[in-house]
Amino acid sequence: MERVNRRAFLRKSAAVAFSIASVGRAARGGESSRGVVRCGVIGTGTQGRVLLSQLSKMEGVEIAALCDIYPPHLKKGLKIAGGNAKTFTDYRRVIEEDLEAIIIATPPNLHAQMVLDALQAGKHVFCESPLALTVEDCKKVAAAARTAKTVFQVGHQRRSSPLYRHSLSFVKAGLIGDLQQVRAQWHINSSWRKPVRDRRYEKLLNWRLYRESSGGLMGEFGSHQLDIGNWFLGATPVSVMGVGGINRWKDGREVYDNVQLIFNYPNGVRMIYSAMLNSSFEGNYEMFIGTAGTILLMGGRKGLLFKEPDAAAFGWEMYAKKEKLGEAEGILLDANATKLEKKTDTAVVKAGEERADFYREMEDFLHAIREGKDVPCNAEPALKAAVACIRANECMEKGQQIQFAEQDFKV
Amino acid sequence: MATRFEFLLCGGDEGYLRSVAEEAMDEVERIEEQISLFIPTSDISRINRRAADEAVKVDVELFELLLLAQRINRETDGAFDITVAPILDGWGRRSGEQRKQQTVIGMDNVLLDEAARTVRFKRRGVAIDLGGIGKGYAIEMAAEIVAEHGVESALLHAGTSTVQALGSPPDGKAWKVGIVNPLSSSGQRERAAVVCLKDEALSVSSPFGRRFKVGAGDFGHIVNPRSGMSADGVICAVAVSASATRVDALSTAFCVMGEERTAEYCSAHREVGALLLLPGQRRVRLAKFGEIHVEEPCGE
Numbered sequence: 019m020e021r022v023n024r025r026a027f028l029r030k031s032a033a034v035a036f037s038i039a040s041v042g043r044a045a046r047g048g049e050s051s052r053g054v055v056r057c058g059v060i061g062t063g064t065q066g067r068v069l070l071s072q073l074s075k076m077e078g079v080e081i082a083a084l085c086d087i088y089p090p091h092l093k094k095g096l097k098i099a100g101g102n103a104k105t106f107t108d109y110r111r112v113i114e115e116d117l118e119a120i121i122i123a124t125p126p127n128l129h130a131q132m133v134l135d136a137l138q139a140g141k142h143v144f145c146e147s148p149l150a151l152t153v154e155d156c157k158k159v160a161a162a163a164r165t166a167k168t169v170f171q172v173g174h175q176r177r178s179s180p181l182y183r184h185s186l187s188f189v190k191a192g193l194i195g196d197l198q199q200v201r202a203q204w205h206i207n208s209s210w211r212k213p214v215r216d217r218r219y220e221k222l223l224n225w226r227l228y229r230e231s232s233g234g235l236m237g238e239f240g241s242h243q244l245d246i247g248n249w250f251l252g253a254t255p256v257s258v259m260g261v262g263g264i265n266r267w268k269d270g271r272e273v274y275d276n277v278q279l280i281f282n283y284p285n286g287v288r289m290i291y292s293a294m295l296n297s298s299f300e301g302n303y304e305m306f307i308g309t310a311g312t313i314l315l316m317g318g319r320k321g322l323l324f325k326e327p328d329a330a331a332f333g334w335e336m337y338a339k340k341e342k343l344g345e346a347e348g349i350l351l352d353a354n355a356t357k358l359e360k361k362t363d364t365a366v367v368k369a370g371e372e373r374a375d376f377y378r379e380m381e382d383f384l385h386a387i388r389e390g391k392d393v394p395c396n397a398e399p400a401l402k403a404a405v406a407c408i409r410a411n412e413c414m415e416k417g418q419q420i421q422f423a424e425q426d427f428k429v
Numbered sequence: 430m431a432t433r434f435e436f437l438l439c440g441g442d443e444g445y446l447r448s449v450a451e452e453a454m455d456e457v458e459r460i461e462e463q464i465s466l467f468i469p470t471s472d473i474s475r476i477n478r479r480a481a482d483e484a485v486k487v488d489v490e491l492f493e494l495l496l497l498a499q500r501i502n503r504e505t506d507g508a509f510d511i512t513v514a515p516i517l518d519g520w521g522r523r524s525g526e527q528r529k530q531q532t533v534i535g536m537d538n539v540l541l542d543e544a545a546r547t548v549r550f551k552r553r554g555v556a557i558d559l560g561g562i563g564k565g566y567a568i569e570m571a572a573e574i575v576a577e578h579g580v581e582s583a584l585l586h587a588g589t590s591t592v593q594a595l596g597s598p599p600d601g602k603a604w605k606v607g608i609v610n611p612l613s614s615s616g617q618r619e620r621a622a623v624v625c626l627k628d629e630a631l632s633v634s635s636p637f638g639r640r641f642k643v644g645a646g647d648f649g650h651i652v653n654p655r656s657g658m659s660a661d662g663v664i665c666a667v668a669v670s671a672s673a674t675r676v677d678a679l680s681t682a683f684c685v686m687g688e689e690r691t692a693e694y695c696s697a698h699r700e701v702g703a704l705l706l707l708p709g710q711r712r713v714r715l716a717k718f719g720e721i722h723v724e725e726p727c728g729e
Contacts (some may be wrong), residue, residue: 064455071463074488075472090577100489100546211448213578269444372469374462 055387058083058112059121060132062095065146066123069173070098072380073121079384085112088222113139119169119387122146125225126237130155133170137162142169144383148233148241149397149404153426156401156408160429163397169386171379171393172400174245178378181321182246185306185313185351188323189250195310195329200247200289204239204302208295209267210275227271234273235262235293236407239302244410245395245403246304247281247289254402254427255281255289258410259419266296279410314348318375322348402427431467432564432588438575439582439599449578453571453585460567463491464559466514476548477514477556484540484547492546494674495539498562501678502536505694509682510654512538514558534654565591565632565677572630572673590633590680593673594626603627605724610706610713611637611665621665621706621713625722630673634680635665635706651684660685664713665706669721675701688716695719 057073059066062084073079081099085106086092092105106112113120113135119142122132130150136143143163149172150156163170176182188194212223225231226238233241248254260279267275276294283289306313310329315321324346339350373381385391405426413420434457438446465471476485487495498511512534533554540549559566564587572593575583583595584604594604603625613619624631636651653660666683668676683691683703691703695718702721707714717723 068459071488071490075486077486098489208451209444209448211444211451213445213448213452215445215579373475374470377470 054078054080055119055384056080056082056117057119057121058085058115058117059095059099059123060085060109060112061122061124061128061146062086062091063088063123066091066121067095067098068376069121069123069144069380070095072374072377074098074100075377076380076384078388082117083112083115085109088219110135113141118142119144119383123173125231126233127151127225127231130159133159134162137166137168137170140168142383142387144171144173144380146173147245147400147403148237148407149400151231151233151237151408153405153408156404157429160397160401164429169383169393170397171383171386172395172397173379174242174395174400174403175375175379176242176246176318177249177394177399178382179318179375180378181318181351182315185315185321186250188313188351189306189308193311193332194306194308194313194323195326197251197287197306197308199287199307200251201291201305201307202243202247202289202303203292203300204235204243205292205294205297205300206302207298209269210295211267211269211271224271227273229272232273233404233407233411235275235277235295236279236410237404239293240277240279240291240407240410241400241403243291243302243304244281244289244406245399247283247291248399248402248406250304250306251283251287251289253283253287255283255406255422257282257419257421258406258413260291260410260414261417262411262414274414277410277414279414281406281410313351314343321351323351324348398429401429431465434567434571434585434587436571436575437584438580440580446580449575449580452578453574456571456574457567457587460563460570464494464563464566466558466560473557473559480539480548480550481553481555484542484545484549486545486547489546492541492543492548494559494562494566495541495548495557496543497674498559498678499536499539499541501562501675501682504698505679505682505686506690507535507654508685508690509561509678510534510536511557511559511561512536512555513652513654514556515554561681562674562678564588565630565673565675568593568677569630569673591630591673591677592626592632593630595628597627603722606631608633608665608667608704608706611635612713622667622704622715623724624667624669624704625724626669629669629671630676631667631669632673632676632680633665633667634684635663636661636684637664651681653685662687663705663707666691667704667706667721669702669704670700679703692716692718 057079059070073081081103084092084095084099084103087107096103096105109132120136122129122145126148129145133143133145149159210226214220214223221228258279258281262274262277264275276296279291281289301317303314303316311323311325313323322341340347341350382394386393409420409422436450436453438450462468463471464473466473472487472491479485501509515533533552538551538555568585568587568591572585572595576595581596582599586592592606597603606624606626607620608622608624610619610621634651651660663684666680668679668683670676688705688707691705695701695703702719704721704723705716707716
């Protein structure tokens with residue numbers, strides 16, 4: 019097992035970066051016959067409409083087909099698409115259409131078959147996170163994506179965030195020393211329940227509340243933050259222990275409304291994770307605790323660096339904006355403005371214009387299709403995040419620590 | 430929008446009503462992400478950064494909202510104007526630039542291309558701010574969701590200044606909204622009138638709600654887009670119609686338009702009612718126009 023000290027981390031990161039690049043080349047787009055990318059969106063519920071809205075702001079995109087089995091969602095999707103898209107209730111008909119790209123934003127138990135069918139049909143595919151609900155399905159998708167000639171991207175939107183990329187460059191450059199711990203949470207005050215008057219639609223609309231269609235908090239929130247943990251640590255967990263329960267929303271749901279877990283990574287590094295629907299205090303964040311400093315990323319909007327008192331001063335530090343958090347003063351991480359020290363070999367991080375991460379991930383998907391660029395998150399890191407969450411759910415269900423097998427994260 | 434939204438939903442199962450309210454609140458958050466001037470990743474922020482250099486494509490929803498803002502601007506003869514942001518910005522941070530800023534004020538500086546669904550500014554320095562219509566739009570969209578889920582009795586408000594009433598309250602014929610005289614001392618909160626609403630929206634604006642000090646002067650936050658100066662002739666304007674979006678914009682416009690032009694507007698737009706609180710000899714004077722049901726008028 020590899021140590022996750024800084025030196026080893028950098029080596030590991032390089033290896034991960036290489037493997038991503040290799041897969042990226044195999045699954046690359048690079049051409050669009052008409053210059054305009056014709057897209058179909060399968061699943062026009064809340065998240066599908068968020069992605070639709072992003073696509074509708076972009077030049078060179080035609081939203082040509084929409085699919086949902088719930089008519090009100092389809093109608094709302096059509097309004098965003100601008101009214102010219104064809105509508106379907108069977109996703110297979112969408113795949114048969116003359117489209118370059120398919121965006122899948124359905125409940126995750128449906129992802130695997132849809133992705134496999136779309137890739138088989140030669141489409142570029144964007145699939146929402148989590149990749150799938152079973153280890154077997156995750157692996158099937160990852161294997162298909164690896165051999166596909168088309169682009170495959172998973173919706174871990176923080177991978178497209180300049181703030182996260184910028185912060186990772188700090189970590190990689192050793193500016194917070196050796197990483198000791200990751201802490202992450204996603205706390206909201208919400209029942210997560212959709213209003214349903216006709217009970218026939220209960221499982222269709224409240225799919226997040228039932229285990230057959232949802233990974234619960236770990237699937238919906240945890241998969242994103244586990245991906246960030248894996249990404250920053252350049253590693254996957256070796257074991258997980260934790261507890262979960264339904265403490266507040268005792269309304270017949272099957273998934274926990276609060277979970278607390280510890281993911282053990284190589285070299286004693288831990289990721290301490292909490293998600294809940296019962297309080298919004300402190301919202302969502304990821305915190306990377308190192309021997310020389312701590313980086314706090316708050317919901318993708320703001321990043322702060324807190325230095326240890328004995329850490330070396332940075333040349334640019336005096337010019338950086340500062341912000342207080344309680345008693346501590348942090349350096350505001352600004353992906354547009356901050357200049358790193360020359361020794362980090364990243365002179366200036368230029369993030370370009372500020373855009374929402376959902377916009378950026380769609381933009382990255384289109385760049386991969388048009389120009390053959392690598393996607394920010396292909397199937398392999400998505401598989402690692404999804405499998406970590408699936409095992410975490412198993413561990414909470416069994417009430418015992420689970421060791422990850424080497425095979426768990428392999429395609 | 431930096432505003433507190435509160436929704437009161439009545440009737441039926443509490444769990445169901447909560448789930449409806451949560452969906453409506455999510456809608457408000459979604460709209461805020463899209464139109465807030467304070468969120469750098471919002472579409473409005475992007476338009477303000479780029480539209481002087483290039484046409485900026487926006488989604489159908491925002492484009493329709495901008496078209497509506499343009500229409501209300503024309504209907505009110507420029508009294509409602511989403512391009513006043515540079516003046517407000519000037520008052521907030523620096524004074525003495527109003528004359529220069531006047532050239533960038535006016536909806537004719539904003540080019541909306543319906544075929545391409547793009548926004549373009551005619552000149553550098555133009556900026557748009559949907560603060561005068563956005564709260565109402567968010568409330569209207571939230572109310573649509575509430576109604577869509579079969580809730581027939583509800584009151585939704587944004588910052589107590591824009592309210593949408595669905596149906597009537599369980600114990601009455603209409604929702605009653607008290608209009609406070611903004612000039613009353615903060616401890617007393619003197620009620621100037623009560624407006625009754627049923628399936629209607631109401632919005633209230635007052636230049637005395639928020640003020641800026643510039644030199645020796647004291648200015649309200651409602652600006653007459655033509656003069657660039659604070660519109661202080663009306664103490665408080667109330668607009669009522671079916672649409673929260675429209676009344677949000679109109680209550681601001683009525684503050685600028687004053688008594689005579691508000692009366693003209695309401696007689697040309699029968700679906701809109703207005704109540705103005707105007708300076709009286711001893712107390713405030715109330716002026717009522719069009720379709721608005723006022724109880725307990727307490728003015729002169």
